[in-house]
Amino acid sequence: MKHSALLLWAVLLTQAGPTFAHSGDQVSIDRLTQVIVAHPEQQSLFIKRGAIYSHAGRWQLAESDFQRAYRLGDPREVSFELGLMRFRQGKYPQAQTQFSLYLSIHPGAAEALLFRARAAQAAGAPQMALADFQTYFTLVEQPHPGDVRAAAMLMAQGPDPELAAALALIDRIMANAGLQPQLQRYAITLELQRGEFLAALRRCAQMEASLGGSPEWQVEMAELLLQTHRHDEATAMLEQAQLQLEGLKITPARQALRVKIEQLKYS
């Protein structure tokens, strides 16, 4: 049990005083069990109760409910929650199998795709993870930048890195959601990794508006210009950054940037 859940429970208990503070009496285990007794043929009830046990880490009870649900309808309907349980248990290949079963009857289930991607990644199957991430990104309106970057990093790893594909993913996401420096900066790293210095420079230049032409951005530009042997332009950028810094309040980051500028100017 993580501390946070434990403490959140504690606060709810405190709120409640002698009674128990929660708002879900209608779906508590006791109530659900009563409904199951009245409707023992309903698969969804066993899936639901099993899911609650699974979320709470009560594996055996969850397993029992899922097994019962298996016999009451299409077993594949059980597979998403069973997959989540396997994922939580760290049984990633088994989780993948379950998510695949679920997706075979619900092919557009975004959350199942995301979890199958994560399970595949954890199981050391980056290509499978990537395929699912890619599909997932087409299903959700605005994927989290962290997930997109994680997928791009997967593409760029391994003995045969797919740098172009990683860049294409980032560009596709940003075409919809707008330029995101977290993604663009990783794209610059990838461009440099494949020796495309001018492309890296172009991408950095594209961030000017988003980053407000900050001194940090000027220095990034200067570093890239130096890599392409455009020393005069780099020097101009560094001097511009220095000038900007003189008008800004002093912070530790800006102090470090001043030192970096000096080093670059005389490198």
Place this chain on the structure above:
Amino acid sequence: MKTARKTGFLAITWVVPASIASALMLAGCTGQDERANLCTGVEQDASRQFLQQVTDTSAIIKWRGNADAACLGTDINTLDQHVLAAGDGSHKEAKLTGLQPDTLYYYSLGAASVGRESQQFRTAPAPGNVPADGNTHIWLLGDSGTATEEFRGRSPHVGEALAVKQGFLSYNAEQGNNEPLDLLLLLGDNAYLQGTDAEWQGAFFDIYPEIISRTALWTTIGNHEMGVAPLDICLLFQAPGCEKGPVVMPLGGVSESSDPASYDSNGDGPDAGGLPYLDIFSLPSKGQAGGVPSGTEQYYSVDHGNVHIVSLDSQLSNRALAQREAMRDWLVDDLSRNTLDWTIVIFHHPPYSKGENHDSNLEQGEIDMRETFAPVFEDYGVDVVYSGHAHSYERSWYLNGHHGMSETFDARQHAELNHAGEPSLGQGEESYSQLSPSSGSDDKAVYTVAGSAGKADEEHPCRKGQLFGCTPEQWLMHPAHRKFDESIPGARRNGLARKGSVVLDITRTTLTSRFVDERGQVLDYFTITR
């Protein structure tokens, strides 16, 4: 100080729909049309109406109701700019563009040509400028959503959020010249216990209607915005019934998911509509309000005159490493870009707290926020950080470099000191300086926990052997927070178990933060100068 537009706030008649699902939507093109003859409609009430993304040149009026257009103008009797609303299924939005900075606008819903005093807003000053009256007046509400908190048919905190609001209004009338608010900042947990749309209605839209219809609003996600998750209480202690097996219940506020699509309002699986917070609020993922584009509405930043405001996501993005790292990198870019006079950061989980049930030594979310983000705040010139979560008030010294557990705090190393070698209080002659005298750099921040705008924790002595659900010995005794006179009611060594909210006043040269209780009394303040 601003000249008050009127004394207090006007009340509006609010009509709450019988069913959220019955809210009507008229999807249409959004467009601003200056032909005066279009503003000939009749004012229509809305069950909720509020302002979003108020910048120096634009704003969004958002509401739930039948009106399908808004009219706008600078003269309350002559609203002549007609704006069609767009809808997303549950709300309507009129997007206003081409506005003038620091200018008072009136509006109507339903295209009436005459406005209401209660429906007005002031655009932000141009970036870098201070408002014409020289002061940005901000109200912060943490954990205010208790009006809808219920269990077993009881509502234990009815009226408490309203009392805190009344305390603010009293303070504003008696000590604040009734200065109109420029900004309202929510610190999370503003709709208990699950953050459903209905709870937002009861705990927020119905509690502050006269304020949010005229004040720019920015928000952050709390744990109670994220629905329920199952918890087996027998893993914690021997509760009644545990002898027969697990006692598992879906509880509000305990979700540990990083995925807003997993939002579950009642324990029967993810809701089709996803996280209500993201449906209700229209937040700037593309830098629409001046900050660096974040690519997600879960965290973002805003420029308001000479103030930069960052809202981080300590509830969802903070839980998954890849997402947390992306949020950190975005923050570095955002703060690097920022050149405004003052920087405020808001998020729900406090990095330093000894709240009754939220200890920043123990909760992973608080530890992650402290370890990952506090160093960035210090390196990039953040001035003040506000959180909620713990239902009390704690306010730190002027901190730098304390990223560990509470017992590692050393005032001589981590706090700005006065001439006597004690931590400076931030008041009077000990006001903090943005550029620290000791370092010559803007490398310190004040961290405030203000989660008592809807209830305050009370002491529950522990029975022998009881570990949970009672008051820990270290309650409100985090050494990084300022000390209080313990003879004050509700005071402990380093905090106040008192209901209240925070009022922030920011000029070109000073930032003053006050904790105001439900009677309108200021129980703590500090000032930073520049």
